[in-house]
Amino acid sequence: MNRNNHTKSWLIVPLILFMSSCDPFGYNRPHVEPPIEVGEVEGWAPIYATEKVAGTIASIDAQPIVKGGKIYVKGNILYQVETGKGIHVINIADGNNPQKVKFIQVTGAQEMAVLGNNLYTNNVNDLVVLNISDYNNVQVLDRVSGVFHLVDGTVPPNAGYFECVDASKGVVVGWEPKTLYNPVCQKF
Amino acid sequence: MKSLKYIVLVAIIAFAASCDKALNTSGGVAEPGVIDGGGTGQGGSLARFTIAENHLYVVDDLKLHTYSLANPSAPQLKSTQTLGENIETIYAYKDKLFIGSQTAMYIYSIADASRPAKLGTASHVRACDPVVANDSVAYVTVRSGTNCGGAQNALFVYDIQHLLSPVEKNVVPVESPWGLGMAGNVLFVCNGTNGMSVYDITNRYQPKLKQKYYDDTYYDVIPYNDMLICMVEGGMLLYELKADGQIVKLAKISG
Numbered sequence: 001m002n003r004n005n006h007t008k009s010w011l012i013v014p015l016i017l018f019m020s021s022c023d024p025f026g027y028n029r030p031h032v033e034p035p036i037e038v039g040e041v042e043g044w045a046p047i048y049a050t051e052k053v054a055g056t057i058a059s060i061d062a063q064p065i066v067k068g069g070k071i072y073v074k075g076n077i078l079y080q081v082e083t084g085k086g087i088h089v090i091n092i093a094d095g096n097n098p099q100k101v102k103f104i105q106v107t108g109a110q111e112m113a114v115l116g117n118n119l120y121t122n123n124v125n126d127l128v129v130l131n132i133s134d135y136n137n138v139q140v141l142d143r144v145s146g147v148f149h150l151v152d153g154t155v156p157p158n159a160g161y162f163e164c165v166d167a168s169k170g171v172v173v174g175w176e177p178k179t180l181y182n183p184v185c186q187k188f
Numbered sequence: 189m190k191s192l193k194y195i196v197l198v199a200i201i202a203f204a205a206s207c208d209k210a211l212n213t214s215g216g217v218a219e220p221g222v223i224d225g226g227g228t229g230q231g232g233s234l235a236r237f238t239i240a241e242n243h244l245y246v247v248d249d250l251k252l253h254t255y256s257l258a259n260p261s262a263p264q265l266k267s268t269q270t271l272g273e274n275i276e277t278i279y280a281y282k283d284k285l286f287i288g289s290q291t292a293m294y295i296y297s298i299a300d301a302s303r304p305a306k307l308g309t310a311s312h313v314r315a316c317d318p319v320v321a322n323d324s325v326a327y328v329t330v331r332s333g334t335n336c337g338g339a340q341n342a343l344f345v346y347d348i349q350h351l352l353s354p355v356e357k358n359v360v361p362v363e364s365p366w367g368l369g370m371a372g373n374v375l376f377v378c379n380g381t382n383g384m385s386v387y388d389i390t391n392r393y394q395p396k397l398k399q400k401y402y403d404d405t406y407y408d409v410i411p412y413n414d415m416l417i418c419m420v421e422g423g424m425l426l427y428e429l430k431a432d433g434q435i436v437k438l439a440k441i442s443g
Binding site for chain 2: 042064065066067068069070071072073074075078080090092095096097098100110111112113114115116118120121122127129131141142144147148149150157158159
């Protein structure tokens with residue numbers, strides 16, 4: 001009994017030395033991965049959504065353009081994708097005074113095209129067809145799943161550095177360009 | 189990024205008569221608020237979706253997916269074909285598709301619209317590379333960088349009169365090219381933080397730099413009738429597009 005206690009006490013000494021002298025959790029240690037620090041670089045960051053909203057498509061009030069994505073025009077209506085989130089609908093009949101009309105929420109949206117009153121876009125990796133004859137009441141006409149693969153949940157669309165995916169933030173529904181500082185994750 | 193048109197009045201008319209893609213939407217200025225009910229619109233040169241010949245074409249990283257829009261409300265998948273790696277953009281002109289990958293431009297015929305058939309390929313250095321084209325010329329921008337690979341920033345000019353074998357005619361150095369758009373005898377090239385370059389392409393294969401605009405950070409552009417629509421940092425910028433190719437800033441859409 002006495003011998004055991006003595007052994008444990010002895011172990012405290014190296015433990016204290018370890019804790020006090022060598023930055024055991026690596027806060028001050030230089031990063032070794034990636035081996036070469038790249039500093040500030042052009043890269044990608046995941047766009048997250050909760051599972052619940054991922055399939056929801058709805059026309060809502062006009063929203064601020066945060067990171068405007070791809071653009072499309074037909075007649076007097078100009079569209080800009082808010083990557084991962086939906087589509088801004090803007091009336092440009094008067095080019096000096098463009099007016100936001102509505103925002104069509106489409107999780108994962110990245111691409112779009114219009115034929116007649118039908119708008120084709122991607123709801124993450126599903127092709128969806130929306131009836132846009134009334135922007136106040138956009139209807140989902142069809143959905144085609146399992147064909148294209150526009151959004152990958154683990155890596156960005158192009159090779160390069162990216163902000164590592166944090167599953168606690170939700171599911172990845174898109175990727176946006178972002179300036180990164182010493183990123184750890186890289187797609188080759 | 190990917191597509192477009194316009195310019196000198198005569199050229200506009202000639203263009204409208206000869207090009208069945210971009211100008212089939214609204215010939216003139218429609219009544220404000222009236223939504224054009226027919227036809228298709230125009231995307232940018234960075235697009236992965238395009239509609240042509242009553243079909244929707246979608247490119248993902250590796251493949252071209254073709255959907256018939258015979259019933260526009262219920263697209264039918266007609267074919268899927270593997271193209272190559274790192275596909276980024278698709279641009280339709282008449283019965284051709286121009287597809288940009290990080291290493292090449294592919295030309296496909298859509299004479300049989302549900303089954304695109306490969307015609308020619310023009311390989312280039314590894315880079316990001318939207319395409320615009322017409323009957324005789326294809327312009328491809330290549331941008332290097334950590335997301336794109338490569339080390340070259342340039343505008344490539346290809347003679348595509350022989351679709352099976354595009355011929356590289358010119359390589360014009362550009363700072364940091366993104367999307368591009370063609371309208372008549374003018375070519376607009378977005379240059380990110382380095383502005384937007386406007387080239388005179390009266391001689392199709394010898395683009396001549398005419399002007400540069402520094403109103404914003406430019407990523408893509410669509411010439412559309414009498415308007416030039418630019419995708420810029422945080423939104424869009426509208427310009428009036430004049431018959432002589434000059435542009436006049438109208439409004440910024442952001443926030």
